[in-house]
Amino acid sequence: MTHKKMKVIKFGGISLSNGIGIDNAIAIIKKKIKKGEQIVVVASARGNTTDQLEQLLEKAARGSAYKTALENFKEEQQQPTQNADLSVEFLRLENLLEAVFLLKDCSQKIKDEVLAQGELLAVKMLTSLLESSGITAQAIDARQLLVTDENFGNASPIEALSKEKVLACFNKIDKNVVPVVTGFIAANIKNETTTLGRNGSNYTASLLANYLAAEELQNYTHVNGIYTANPDLVKDAKKIAQLSFAEANEMANFGATILHAKTITPLLEKNINLRILNSFNLEDQGTLITSESNQKGIKSIAVLNQVALINFEGRGLLGKVGVDARIFKALSDQQISVSIISQGSSERGIGLVVDAEKATEAVLALEAAFEMDFYTKDVHRISVIDDVAVVSIIGQDLNNFHHPFNALIKNQIVPLLFNNTITGKNVSLVIKKADLHKAVNVIHGQVFGVAKKVNIAVFGKGLVGGTLINQILENAKAVLDRRKIELKIFAIANSKQVLVNQDGVSKDWAHQLENQETTKLGVETIIQFAKTHHLENLIAVDNTASADFVSNYLPLVSAGFDLVSSNKIANTNSFSFYKTLREALKEHKKEYLYETNVGAGLPLIDTIKLLHESGENITRIRGVFSGSLSYLFNKFSSADIPFSTVLQEAIDLGYTEPDPREDLCGNDVARKLLILARELDLENEFEDIHIENLIPPAFRETSSAKFLSSLADLNAVFTAKKQAQKEDHVLRYIGDLSGDLFQNKGHLDVKLTSVPVSSPLGSLKGSDAIFEIYTESYGEQPIVIQGAGAGAKVTARGVFGDILRLAKNNN
Numbered sequence: 001m002t003h004k005k006m007k008v009i010k011f012g013g014i015s016l017s018n019g020i021g022i023d024n025a026i027a028i029i030k031k032k033i034k035k036g037e038q039i040v041v042v043a044s045a046r047g048n049t050t051d052q053l054e055q056l057l058e059k060a061a062r063g064s065a066y067k068t069a070l071e072n073f074k075e076e077q078q079q080p081t082q083n084a085d086l087s088v089e090f091l092r093l094e095n096l097l098e099a100v101f102l103l104k105d106c107s108q109k110i111k112d113e114v115l116a117q118g119e120l121l122a123v124k125m126l127t128s129l130l131e132s133s134g135i136t137a138q139a140i141d142a143r144q145l146l147v148t149d150e151n152f153g154n155a156s157p158i159e160a161l162s163k164e165k166v167l168a169c170f171n172k173i174d175k176n177v178v179p180v181v182t183g184f185i186a187a188n189i190k191n192e193t194t195t196l197g198r199n200g201s202n203y204t205a206s207l208l209a210n211y212l213a214a215e216e217l218q219n220y221t222h223v224n225g226i227y228t229a230n231p232d233l234v235k236d237a238k239k240i241a242q243l244s245f246a247e248a249n250e251m252a253n254f255g256a257t258i259l260h261a262k263t264i265t266p267l268l269e270k271n272i273n274l275r276i277l278n279s280f281n282l283e284d285q286g287t288l289i290t291s292e293s294n295q296k297g298i299k300s301i302a303v304l305n306q307v308a309l310i311n312f313e314g315r316g317l318l319g320k321v322g323v324d325a326r327i328f329k330a331l332s333d334q335q336i337s338v339s340i341i342s343q344g345s346s347e348r349g350i351g352l353v354v355d356a357e358k359a360t361e362a363v364l365a366l367e368a369a370f371e372m373d374f375y376t377k378d379v380h381r382i383s384v385i386d387d388v389a390v391v392s393i394i395g396q397d398l399n400n401f402h403h404p405f406n407a408l409i410k411n412q413i414v415p416l417l418f419n420n421t422i423t424g425k426n427v428s429l430v431i432k433k434a435d436l437h438k439a440v441n442v443i444h445g446q447v448f449g450v451a452k453k454v455n456i457a458v459f460g461k462g463l464v465g466g467t468l469i470n471q472i473l474e475n476a477k478a479v480l481d482r483r484k485i486e487l488k489i490f491a492i493a494n495s496k497q498v499l500v501n502q503d504g505v506s507k508d509w510a511h512q513l514e515n516q517e518t519t520k521l522g523v524e525t526i527i528q529f530a531k532t533h534h535l536e537n538l539i540a541v542d543n544t545a546s547a548d549f550v551s552n553y554l555p556l557v558s559a560g561f562d563l564v565s566s567n568k569i570a571n572t573n574s575f576s577f578y579k580t581l582r583e584a585l586k587e588h589k590k591e592y593l594y595e596t597n598v599g600a601g602l603p604l605i606d607t608i609k610l611l612h613e614s615g616e617n618i619t620r621i622r623g624v625f626s627g628s629l630s631y632l633f634n635k636f637s638s639a640d641i642p643f644s645t646v647l648q649e650a651i652d653l654g655y656t657e658p659d660p661r662e663d664l665c666g667n668d669v670a671r672k673l674l675i676l677a678r679e680l681d682l683e684n685e686f687e688d689i690h691i692e693n694l695i696p697p698a699f700r701e702t703s704s705a706k707f708l709s710s711l712a713d714l715n716a717v718f719t720a721k722k723q724a725q726k727e728d729h730v731l732r733y734i735g736d737l738s739g740d741l742f743q744n745k746g747h748l749d750v751k752l753t754s755v756p757v758s759s760p761l762g763s764l765k766g767s768d769a770i771f772e773i774y775t776e777s778y779g780e781q782p783i784v785i786q787g788a789g790a791g792a793k794v795t796a797r798g799v800f801g802d803i804l805r806l807a808k809n810n811n
Ligand SMILES: NC(=O)C1=CN([C@@H]2O[C@H](COP(=O)(O)OP(=O)(O)OC[C@H]3O[C@@H](n4cnc5c(N)ncnc54)[C@H](OP(=O)(O)O)[C@@H]3O)[C@@H](O)[C@H]2O)C=CC1
Pocket: 459, 460, 461, 462, 463, 464, 465, 493, 494, 495, 496, 522, 543, 544, 545, 546, 548, 549, 566, 567, 568, 596, 597, 600, 627, 654, 655, 656, 657, 658, 789, 790, 791, 792, 795
């Protein structure tokens, strides 16, 4: 057989399993032969044969009945054809298991012999099927080819001997014969069966490709190739079309099992391309690994999750020579490998990542090695932090590391330790295992610039909330396309029900919510749901008018939610609550936006904030703050129309508060005034505000329903007020914030006034609000912000704006 332009084709276990797996494998080989390709096939044990053999062995070693399981195993192996003669392997298995059963003991040497039968059975079956389909094939037992040391279970090949045997064998094979070689297994010099450890079949294929100077190694698996992250963890993970050997090597080190470092090295040596392909998806081009990479930047996020972090602490370690050497000596004596080490500059603490199953052993070894140092108190503790995982960002340099790092912190994931390689462009983070799923998604969203998921919980689905939900659903695609932000409403709650969906609610949300069970535990349910489903970039939106709901803000913030509210209560509660909320936001690195609290969709709060923070001295803010009361008095003043008729219109147009008495009594304007005052760092309380209540005393104590049914009774009072004005004057309900704003309290007034119709306030129309902002620099000429001051649509747009601002901030 000549080796020029020869390809090694390796099939993984799942690609050889009964049914479509083995059928496709045969079809792939047939196609290659038809095209005139020269190939060598390497086969793993089929399906989950290796696991089944391990279980049989365990049963036998325990002295449990295993024979029925063995018969089932044989029956399965004999599929899909009886033509394959598997009797030698079956007999060998029977004898081996019987011996183990009698001895109740099983050495690694026996285990290698038992497991080897899996690969031997696979090549016999494959060869028989190829022969039946007209292809001349030869089963080759790799124990005749690969010579290893005696390290049973994880043997290393003796390169020169193995190469010699491989070449001798293949030189004798006719070029029209397809060699089908067992993966994973080899033999030592005494001809005893050994195995090549984890990824052994891939290693066999790489070694053969190297020895035979193959053109390419095609590794057929059940996945389309190497992904930017494990698709089981990250739905958006993308297949990587091409990788360099160097990058593949980094991935191999960080847990990409298909790319184990030992399988890369033989290919790297001879510059042999490696293609990872999916035998179940023949259209896919897979991932090609060559000496060159066609893309720059981050390639993948890899995870190691069977690990533990050892925390080695000692006050007396500073400047002590040889501590690390002693640590590594103690661990290597126990065959314990350290995958990550990080040492503080003060040398008081060293973090080491080791295999989870070796953690206790590692601590015992270190305690023994540092026994004297415990007495001298140079070392005071060696502990294990279990339940950790390592996330490695392969291709990440420190230049841009702040993006994923900040995103993690924003999502309340604080790495326990991090570590980078100087030349390899990798950063590894040790995190709590509970955070793993979320962390990988957060990092993936950041570093691959794929859509960043923002998970929104909407509380309150009335006029504003309902409009907002529909606006988000209608615009989500545009936001995704333009901003690469995927907005998902994962929860909607009103006062009685909760609707949750981790993939985001659909347009049918209202109907679905109605059909939910009534629950009293809305917020806790939603916090728990977000946790259980590892949802990242969380935003809670309060579109209620509820004072009670505000008590949920602190738990939401500490559970990692940013906040947005159209509800004004949180900002107008006691000043101490106001401060506590801000402290909690700061502590948890969360934000709270509430642009719609004053002036609905108008950009008022942002403007005031900017002016104030830039040092501009704001001396007064005055205006018509209420959209509903603007509408009411604009229309009532200019037309001969009963007060009650206009009020009902304002209610019907959605301008008023859920309870319109909140507008009429002045509370709503007072709240807005207080919110602005607090933006200026004033510490006023609600009680400090002078409010002119427009509800006549007789109507103040009645129920909302009774009030609404007797609006006409208000007409006389307001007609009298209208008639008592000077000529060309109109009624306006205004808010006025003044006083020495450098003191910590301002003067806040809310009152009904009569202003000339030609004045800026007098010429207001519709539901417009107007805010005059007086500052030292602008003097007598105020900055004026005017526009729709109420209405579900404009308010929902404003809330949507806050959500987008948060979503972008998190970038
Ligand atoms: N209309 C406007 O122009 C503007 C309004 N706003 C503010 O918008 C907010 C919403 O107003 P609007 O939409 O008109 O009010 P609605 O009365 O129409 O809706 C309120 C919603 O909140 C729900 N709710 C009440 N309590 C709770 C609770 N404890 N937990 C969960 N949900 C609750 C209600 O549920 P249920 O139906 O079960 O009671 C309802 O779905 C108010 O705070 C208002 O001040 C701000 C700026 C402008």
